[in-house]
Amino acid sequence: MDKVVSSIQEAIRACGLRDGMTISFHHHLRSGDYVLNMVVDEIAKMGIRDLTINASSIHDGQAAVVEHMRSGVITGLETNYCGPAVGREISRGVLKNPMIFRTHGGRPASLAAGKSHIDVAFIAAPTADTMGNCTGKVGKSACGALGYAFEDAMYADKVVVITDNLVPYPMLGWSLSEDKVDYVVAVDAIGNPAGIVSGTTKMTKDPVALRIADFAAKAIDAAGLLKDGFSFQTGAGGASLAAAAYVRDIMRTRGIKGSYALGGITGYMVEMLEEGLFESIQDVQCFDLKAVESLRSDPRHQEITSTQYASPDAKSTAASSLDAVVLGATQIDTDFNVNVHTDSRGYIIGGSGGHTDVADCAKLTVIVSPVSRARMPVIVDKVLTVSTPGKCVDILVTQYGIAVNPLRPDLKEKYLAAKLPVKDIQELKAIAERLNGAPHPLELKKERVVAHVLYRDDSPLDEIYCVE
Amino acid sequence: MDKVVSSIQEAIRACGLRDGMTISFHHHLRSGDYVLNMVVDEIAKMGIRDLTINASSIHDGQAAVVEHMRSGVITGLETNYCGPAVGREISRGVLKNPMIFRTHGGRPASLAAGKSHIDVAFIAAPTADTMGNCTGKVGKSACGALGYAFEDAMYADKVVVITDNLVPYPMLGWSLSEDKVDYVVAVDAIGNPAGIVSGTTKMTKDPVALRIADFAAKAIDAAGLLKDGFSFQTGAGGASLAAAAYVRDIMRTRGIKGSYALGGITGYMVEMLEEGLFESIQDVQCFDLKAVESLRSDPRHQEITSTQYASPDAKSTAASSLDAVVLGATQIDTDFNVNVHTDSRGYIIGGSGGHTDVADCAKLTVIVSPVSRARMPVIVDKVLTVSTPGKCVDILVTQYGIAVNPLRPDLKEKYLAAKLPVKDIQELKAIAERLNGAPHPLELKKERVVAHVLYRDDSPLDEIYCVE
Numbered sequence: 001m002d003k004v005v006s007s008i009q010e011a012i013r014a015c016g017l018r019d020g021m022t023i024s025f026h027h028h029l030r031s032g033d034y035v036l037n038m039v040v041d042e043i044a045k046m047g048i049r050d051l052t053i054n055a056s057s058i059h060d061g062q063a064a065v066v067e068h069m070r071s072g073v074i075t076g077l078e079t080n081y082c083g084p085a086v087g088r089e090i091s092r093g094v095l096k097n098p099m100i101f102r103t104h105g106g107r108p109a110s111l112a113a114g115k116s117h118i119d120v121a122f123i124a125a126p127t128a129d130t131m132g133n134c135t136g137k138v139g140k141s142a143c144g145a146l147g148y149a150f151e152d153a154m155y156a157d158k159v160v161v162i163t164d165n166l167v168p169y170p171m172l173g174w175s176l177s178e179d180k181v182d183y184v185v186a187v188d189a190i191g192n193p194a195g196i197v198s199g200t201t202k203m204t205k206d207p208v209a210l211r212i213a214d215f216a217a218k219a220i221d222a223a224g225l226l227k228d229g230f231s232f233q234t235g236a237g238g239a240s241l242a243a244a245a246y247v248r249d250i251m252r253t254r255g256i257k258g259s260y261a262l263g264g265i266t267g268y269m270v271e272m273l274e275e276g277l278f279e280s281i282q283d284v285q286c287f288d289l290k291a292v293e294s295l296r297s298d299p300r301h302q303e304i305t306s307t308q309y310a311s312p313d314a315k316s317t318a319a320s321s322l323d324a325v326v327l328g329a330t331q332i333d334t335d336f337n338v339n340v341h342t343d344s345r346g347y348i349i350g351g352s353g354g355h356t357d358v359a360d361c362a363k364l365t366v367i368v369s370p371v372s373r374a375r376m377p378v379i380v381d382k383v384l385t386v387s388t389p390g391k392c393v394d395i396l397v398t399q400y401g402i403a404v405n406p407l408r409p410d411l412k413e414k415y416l417a418a419k420l421p422v423k424d425i426q427e428l429k430a431i432a433e434r435l436n437g438a439p440h441p442l443e444l445k446k447e448r449v450v451a452h453v454l455y456r457d458d459s460p461l462d463e464i465y466c467v468e
Numbered sequence: 469m470d471k472v473v474s475s476i477q478e479a480i481r482a483c484g485l486r487d488g489m490t491i492s493f494h495h496h497l498r499s500g501d502y503v504l505n506m507v508v509d510e511i512a513k514m515g516i517r518d519l520t521i522n523a524s525s526i527h528d529g530q531a532a533v534v535e536h537m538r539s540g541v542i543t544g545l546e547t548n549y550c551g552p553a554v555g556r557e558i559s560r561g562v563l564k565n566p567m568i569f570r571t572h573g574g575r576p577a578s579l580a581a582g583k584s585h586i587d588v589a590f591i592a593a594p595t596a597d598t599m600g601n602c603t604g605k606v607g608k609s610a611c612g613a614l615g616y617a618f619e620d621a622m623y624a625d626k627v628v629v630i631t632d633n634l635v636p637y638p639m640l641g642w643s644l645s646e647d648k649v650d651y652v653v654a655v656d657a658i659g660n661p662a663g664i665v666s667g668t669t670k671m672t673k674d675p676v677a678l679r680i681a682d683f684a685a686k687a688i689d690a691a692g693l694l695k696d697g698f699s700f701q702t703g704a705g706g707a708s709l710a711a712a713a714y715v716r717d718i719m720r721t722r723g724i725k726g727s728y729a730l731g732g733i734t735g736y737m738v739e740m741l742e743e744g745l746f747e748s749i750q751d752v753q754c755f756d757l758k759a760v761e762s763l764r765s766d767p768r769h770q771e772i773t774s775t776q777y778a779s780p781d782a783k784s785t786a787a788s789s790l791d792a793v794v795l796g797a798t799q800i801d802t803d804f805n806v807n808v809h810t811d812s813r814g815y816i817i818g819g820s821g822g823h824t825d826v827a828d829c830a831k832l833t834v835i836v837s838p839v840s841r842a843r844m845p846v847i848v849d850k851v852l853t854v855s856t857p858g859k860c861v862d863i864l865v866t867q868y869g870i871a872v873n874p875l876r877p878d879l880k881e882k883y884l885a886a887k888l889p890v891k892d893i894q895e896l897k898a899i900a901e902r903l904n905g906a907p908h909p910l911e912l913k914k915e916r917v918v919a920h921v922l923y924r925d926d927s928p929l930d931e932i933y934c935v936e
Contacts, residue, residue: 003784132785159783168697169789170728172748172768179775179782229636260638280640298638305649314647315627316471316599320639 002130002183008042008162011183012120015158017043021119022052027081027147028124030286031061032195033039033096035124035162040065044073052076052097054118056107056148056306057353060085061195062223067429069094078116080104087348090450091467098463099451104455105310105319105357106285107152112313115458121156123149123176128163130343132181133174136286137303138282139165143217144286144295146175150305164190170285175303191375200439201288209239209468212368215420216326216381216397217246222418223364223411225323226250232278233263233319233358236287236327238368238459239368239397240311243326244268251277262318263308263325263354265291265301273300282318284309301400308358312456319361326366327355330373331383333381334425335391338403340384344376346444346452346467356456359392361387364411369400372459377432377439379425384442385453386462398423400431459460470598470637471652476510476630478587479651483626485511489587490520492624493518494617495549496592496753496760499529500663503592503630505653508533512541520544520565522586524575524616525821528553528662537562537634546584547602548572548821555816558918565933567919569809572752573778573787573825574924576619579861580781583926589624591644592619592658596631600649604667604754605771607633609659609910612733612754612763614643616830618773621648633700643771669704669734669756676867677707680836681887682826684794684865685714689875689885691832691879693791694718701731701787701826702794705756707836707865711794712736719745730777730786730823731793733769738762741769750786750820752777778825780924787822787829794821795862798841799851802893804858804873806835809921814912814935820855824924827860832879836865845900845907847893852910853921854930866891868899 005011017023023043025036036055041064043051049072053065063085066073080103084089087301090099102110110116125146126139128446136146141164153159159181163216166186168176204210211240218238220226224237234240245268251258258278261269265283265415273281281301286292294301310319330349331339338359343349359365369378370423379396392413395402404412415422444465451464485491493504493513504523509532511741516795517540519816521533524547531553536542543564544856547554548571558567572577580585593614604614609632619628627649636655639644677925679895684707688694700715702708713736719726726746729737733751735758741749742762749769754760762769777789797808811817837846847864862879864871869891872880883890901907907929912933919932 001789133791145749168727170748170750170770170786172770172772177772177776178784179773179779182783259636268879280638281635282638302638302642304645305647308645311647314652316646318638321469321599 003132003181004130005183005185007271008039009046011160012042012046014183015160015349017120018046019050021049022054022117024118024121024152026144027055027057027059029141029145029191029196030195031059031063032191033124034189034191035122036066036136037120040068040074042110044068048335049073052078054078056114057081058086059083060349066094069336076303078102078311079351080107081351082348084349088219091347093448093450093466101351101355101451104339104354105312105353105457106454106458108307109311109313109456111151111155118152118156120158120160121152123152123159123161125161125163127165127167127171128161128184129167129169129171130184131169131178132161132184133171133178134161134163135175136171137173141193141196142292144292145303146359147284147304147309148306150176150283151307158182159304160185162187163188164188166204175238175289176272197292198285198288201241201268203245204238205244208209208370211399212239212397213242213401214246216243216366217250218400218420219395219397219415220247220324220364221250222420223362226256229322230256230258231260231262231321232258233355236264236266240328241266241268241325243368247318248272248277262322267291270294280423296319298417310354319358322358322362324364324366324369325358327359329369329378331380332367332369332396332427334357336393337383337386338388338393339385341385342385342464346384346442350466356388356392359388360456365394367393367396369398371428371432372436375436379429379432382410385464396425398428400428404426417453418440470495470773471600471649472598473653474649476507477514478512479628479653480510480801483588483628485516485588487518490522490585492586492589492620494528494591495525496611496614497609497659497664499527500659500661501529501592502657502659503590503801505532507565507590508536508542511714512536515600517541518543520546522546522584525549526554527533527551533853534562547819548575549625549659549819550816550823551819561716561916561918561934566917569819569919569921571820571924572774572822572825573780576775576924577779577781578926579623586620586624586855588626588628589620591620591629592629593631594637594917595633595639596652597635597637598652599637599646600629600630601646602631602690603641603643605641605835609622609661609664610760612662613751613771614753615772615777616774618644619775623730626650630655630658630838632656641652650921655662656877660753663759666756669736670707671713672706672710676838677710679867680707680865681710681716683870684720685710686888687863687865687870687883688715688792689718689880690888693832694724697725699728699730699789699791700726701790704734705731708794708796709736711836713870715741716745719833730790733759735759741774750881778822787826790830791936792827792832792834793830793877794836795827797837799848800835800845800864801851802897804861805851805916806856806861807853807920809853809856814852814910816932824856824860825858828924832862833862835861837866838902839866839868839896840904843904845904847897853932857936864893867895868896872897908914
């Protein structure tokens with residue numbers, strides 16, 4: 001009478017998985033996820049081949065999947081982010097078909113519109129009941145929000161929930177509900193807790209990053225956005241997170257009460273909530289344990305689906321009301337196009353995730369980056385891969401000053417009035433080249449496309465070529 | 469930048485509403501709802517005609533809509549329940565096209581499958597923010613769960629939220645989310661609090677009802693269902709609610725811990741939750757203030773969508789795991805078919821609501837009814853309208869004994885063993901006729917169909933004819 005089957009293999013068989021189908025995974029267990037490889041290993045044993053994986057992201061912890069790409073079990077990949085371990089091999093040509101990069105908002109829109117289709121979704125669930133109600137908030141593998149899994153459950157033909165904490169029906173506090181689930185499998189562990197979420201996200205002490213972050217906060221302020229009702233997203237690393245610290249200082253000093261923090265959520269954002277600097281958090285994904293605990297216990301901290309987060313086809317989203325977002329870049333060109341997909345040699349090392357979505361939506365999109373990294377200039381004439389088009393970017397903040405997109409003369413005026421160090425982007429590029437020398441232009445063979453990069457509306461944005 | 473428009477008329481215009489379209493409403497404000505008539509009045513003023521209303525239910529408080537049916541503004545009606553005030557007029561032929569009756573589970577399934585379609589959904593929301601996130605849990609017109617409104621928001625082309633408690637974005641604790649909402653309208657009052665929910669649902673003192681309820685509880689027990697994990701739904705009126713009191717006594721005495729209570733929820737079910745007799749409540753709709761308060765404050769009391777409640781196309785539902793349900797009947801025939809649509813003269817006075825869904829799903833479906841009402845026999849040779857087919861019904865419990873559907877010989881055996889007063893349904897029918905005389909067979913003209921009754925899978929089940 002319940003949906004529990006005895007093994008992943010039994011679930012795969014019951015779903016009627018066949019050669020050529022598409023299977024899906026979410027990435028909330030991040031690099032600690034065991035489920036993707038447990039499922040693909042099982043599929044390989046069963047002799048099923050030529051599958052496409054549609055995953056919200058692929059992290060280095062799932063690099064074992066490369067062997068299944070090599071053997072032809074997996075021949076396609078659709079994802080929003082692909083870490084370097086798998087990315088490098090795809091750049092070398094291991095995958096039969098070109099992979100497809102979408103964005104965190106574009107993926108649910110594409111599924112809803114039927115432009116992409118999932119035959120069987122495998123959902124790693126830190127807690128599930130015997131009918132498939134499930135959540136990421138509790139359990140030994142708790143990862144917090146399951147924002148990217150909702151649409152897999154909604155639109156896949158068959159849905160398998162895989163859990164290491166099976167509880168009686170009906171569980172309390174489900175995130176995804178039973179009406180969409182076909183089978184439930186209990187396993188010993190869906191992930192390695194150490195890899196799922198970091199204990200706490202650490203604030204950088206790098207003086208360059210702090211200088212950039214300080215400029216970024218001042219740029220948000222000078223744009224007139226730091227006032228009651230302020231909404232904010234920032235990343236978890238380096239200058240992005242540090243920008244939050246400087247924004248926090250300004251908000252404290254002036255007694256500003258923001259409305260919401262958005263995005264992949266860190267403990268730092270939770271502290272700002274608890275301090276009363278924000279009224280709420282809209283959480284599509286948790287980045288650390290403090291965020292998980294807050295989502296579990298604080299009703300002001302709310303889980304949202306990836307559609308609610310940033311679908312371009314939604315009637316509105318948390319992203320579309322966003323005031324300011326601080327984002328990184330591996331490269332940015334003089335037209336403000338940003339690359340977060342490939343490194344300076346053309347290897348896949350990431351992907352947009354929500355970068356493009358929030359950049360397109362926010363009133364102010366701030367790219368923070370040092371002018372160079374590992375002696376390679378970040379600012380270039382033309383990015384190797386366009387991840388986020390320049391039209392979505394308002395300013396670039398570096399340790400040498402702030403470049404304003406010519407599309408925003410209003411901002412330039414405000415920054416000059418506020419005596420912020422406004423620089424032309426060409427000038428910042430020249431600084432980087434003076435420091436490190438001009439880079440040798442990369443000679444890409446452009447013989448074989450290994451990845452299509454789609455914009456958030458599924459239209460073609462760029463292509464990535466085989467490197468070796 | 470937000471979705472707030474100044475009036476209902478402006479929202480109607482912005483949605484592009486035209487002659488011949490379908491508009492929808494939910495019934496969580498019950499007879500106190502103002503929104504249906506506010507919207508239809510406005511539409512009439514604007515000169516738009518020939519609309520179909522798709523409403524989860526129509527109560528007597530919305531009887532003013534009859535004038536708009538008479539004038540041709542409204543020419544079609546699809547609903548799961550239609551109270552006598554509107555029902556009587558439809559039975560007299562006021563509506564141009566035959567109305568369509570679905571069930572609470574069939575309606576969301578039909579919308580999801582595209583068998584029925586909503587052009588513009590109007591959602592009465594006791595609290596909403598400026599981007600359309602909304603809930604029924606708080607606000608002066610709080611009605612609790614908004615279970616039947618989720619699918620309107622999900623599947624309608626355009627969605628208008630109408631609220632009398634507009635709050636800043638993003639609100640906390642939304643039930644329906646902004647990604648599905650086009651416009652928000654603030655009005656003075658969406659309903660009359662006195663009509664929305666009753667203060668408390670009162671337990672009957674009628675000795676006949678209590679005797680029936682006692683038999684019903686014993687029948688549930690003798691079926692072997694009253695044990696740990698027991699799940700239960702019962703109605704809010706008369707013998708149905710009283711059955712809960714007898715079930716409660718048995719559970720208390722034996723220390724039974726049930727799993728969940730389901731359905732339209734009353735304070736009585738809340739008390740059973742609070743007493744530890746159930747682990748949780750799955751709530752698609754609240755019937756009284758105590759249920760509203762519990763949904764707001766007790767995390768064990770969970771709001772579910774009508775899909776999660778009882779959609780026949782869902783992969784499972786709260787209904788499909790149900791052990792026992794106690795339901796009423798206006799008529800039941802000797803094949804155990806139940807009528808809850810029409811009175812003994814053939815007038816529409818109700819509808820299935822979730823009756824058919826839970827009867828089809830539950831392990832034990834108990835119909836409770838006195839053998840006659842107002843000197844009309846309830847048990848007849850053939851019901852005027854088949855609302856719930858006999859195959860979904862297990863037993864009929866009356867004050868003179870329990871009739872077991874011949875499809876369940878196992879139950880009959882258990883009841884005889886338990887020395888319950890098992891009677892043949894013909895015998896119960898004869899008792900009613902001895903008491904009141906045999907009814908005059910109703911001569912229906914059957915010239916004009918005024919309503920099609922659909923089974924929960926949208927297949928035709930019966931037809932209702934014009935009476936006058």
